Amino acid sequence: MEIRRGIGASTGFAIGEAMVIDREEFRVSRRPIAAREAEAEIERLRTAADAAAAEIRRQVDTMPKKIREAAGKILEAQIGWLQEKALQDEIAGEIRSSLRTAEYASSQVIRRKIKSMEDSNAAFARRIASDFAELEKTLLRNLQGSRREDVAHLTQPVVIVAHDLSPAQTLRLDRTKILGILTEVGGLTSHTAIVAKSLGIPAVVGVEGVSNDITGGDTVVLDGASGTVLINPDEGTLKRYEAMERNFLLLEKRRAEELHDLPAVTRDGTRVEIFANIESPDEIPAALQHGAEGIGLYRTEFLYLGGQVPTEKDHLDAYTRAVSLLDRRRIIIRTLDLGADKLLEDGHPRESNPFLGTRAIRLCFERPELFRTQLRAILKSASGANVGLMVPMISSVSEVLQVKEAIEDVRRELRSREEPAGEGMPVGIMIEVPSAAVMADRLASHVDFFSVGTNDLIAYTIAVDRSNERVAPLYQPAHPAVLRLLRDVIAAGNAAGKTVSVCGEMSSDLNFTLLLLGIGLRNFSVVPPMIPDLKKLIRSVSLDDAKAVAARVFDFDDAAAALDFMRSETAKFLSDAP
């Protein structure tokens, strides 16, 4: 057992098998494969062996003549080994019999040979062993080149171990399969820490060299509070930590219950509302347990993803269940926010640019029956209940008018049938298209509330798709253009006496809390696990603190500098927090 210490970034215990991800070094995945995948793995092996041979060939060809005379022979031999049918066949056999990845099989086969050479009593064989180790590296590097271990394709729950996680990597994390996160770099307010915290995943950051000390498949224990990391603990220690994990979960529940009954007010008494984002009514009990005062964003896309377009009854069942679970607390139901390409039922013409195409409200206008079905259900569920309707992707005032007309039309139909028609139901819009943000003052007079979807607003403002690794670094939530839009939207809403909420990722990121409070935000809608921490932070600052931070943030032209500043300010208050 080895013990390492880092910074506890997200509390909780993680106990499980490690998966090491790294940008430079190759890692050998022990991942089992299905029998039908074996031939593809073998194909990958052969391609990688060819590529590795070509790589060494280039190396030999570009060597100065003198060096080539000395070192060229062994490299020539390596090329020969890689191209030899016998080696490739043996590894292929290993892939088929052990049903493991090409990386694992190559490593197993080559290491066996290295071992027998190292044990040999002939000096030349022992020397060649190190050439073999080189060969293994070259081959593995070429194998990984074609498919790195990817956080998006996890087959079993793991503890992720990495030098660092890029925003694009964290975005692709399969949240259900990640027990914990361990990184070499990072501090309390690093990207990894924020994401881990917001997902409620235990994390330890800042453990130097840890991705070299842990091999995929090692058992790892993380204590996200103390920052303790145990590598391959013995049975007794493991049992002790499992017991600690159970205790922690119990305590955590109690702690949330205590904070639960305290309101989110700043030190000077400014009341702030904290709502939760959900995708299904099933998440409501947990959200309430975390202390949510209501649901600020109910994404209804979930209803559409079962393979067919939901009926009015499907909609209504979900909404009435949500309403009854919430017991008079407010819920904002967002209408369909899918692209035309995501609707499975029809062969919609492919759009060259779905992100700028027929998505969300645009699709609803194009398919009025789809929209009316959902509107009917929302209006019915809103009758005598605390329900608001929110429309995504609004880009102009005329679209708002068109939405309101559609709602009135459905209402008339319901009234004529003497069905509940959701009289007086608040109607709001998402502000996520820059044109809507710019027109916020005009839009405010036509709606009951705004909710800022920061993710799309950032993407559309900076014109960047953050899932595209090549441009992902351009996706900067603290970009001054984004922050100006946000400030103006909040000001416009507040001036018109309309509720403004932020439901995008920014509101779950504690680094932005002071800024948002400072520019007048009084309603946050966040991922449920973030609620206690957000509440604690709000309770530890005064409005003057927040305004002072906000004023300084707008002095920066550079997003990274603005974020650094917000991080350091946030860290001050977080460390002061009781």
Add this chain to the structure above:
Amino acid sequence: MIAERHVTILNTLGLHVRPSAEFAGTASKFRSRVSVIKEGQAVNAKSSIDLLTLAAVAGTPLVLRAEGEDAGEAVEALARLIESKFGEE
């Protein structure tokens, strides 16, 4: 058809990098399964890497064993290669 022949490594360097590559290359020309046995440990004669793991230095006695339609010729060609000391000296 099975053919077997006892041989002894004669070249000074033994079954080193180049000789083993040459040996495996020659063995691969035949359809038969060919193995080289040293003190009961048998390896694939068509794999120069496996031949290296034998660490067969000068003077090492080996058994060449082939199984297949051209077994006789295979053993014959490989024995000759060893006797020729792989062109060394």
